[in-house]
Amino acid sequence: MQLQDSGVQYSRWDDSSRDEVSAAAVSSTEEASSWESSHSRFSRKLCSGKLGIAMKVLGGMAIFWAVFILGYVTGYFVHK
Missing domain, CATH: 1.20.5 (Single alpha-helices involved in coiled-coils or other helix-helix interfaces)
Known part of the structure; x- marks a missing residue:
């Protein structure tokens, strides 16, 4: 499973002033997959079985x- 580029954008124009906010989070696939696999092993071990x-x-x-x-x-x- 790969993470897609995600972003938040906000723009507002009010008569004479202009406010803009934008943020984007981009993470590498390697970091995400290694975290996912360790997290799933951890949760599988602690949430199932005896x-x-x-x-x-x-x-x-x-x-x-x-x-x-x-x-x-x-x-x-x-x-x-």
Whole structure:
């Protein structure tokens, strides 16, 4: 998969003033493909199989406890 040249252009004319903004991002195919392959290997390993399930369970537990502690501390100071 190759990245296409992408760009953003904005132009506005207002009576006597003229504003122009343009930006373009161009990246080489080698950098994009190497990043894609390493990213897909990384995400495949962490998001599927037994390791993926373990990561999802641990992430869910961490979020649960963070919200629980935040609620506990908030409730303590509200009802103090």
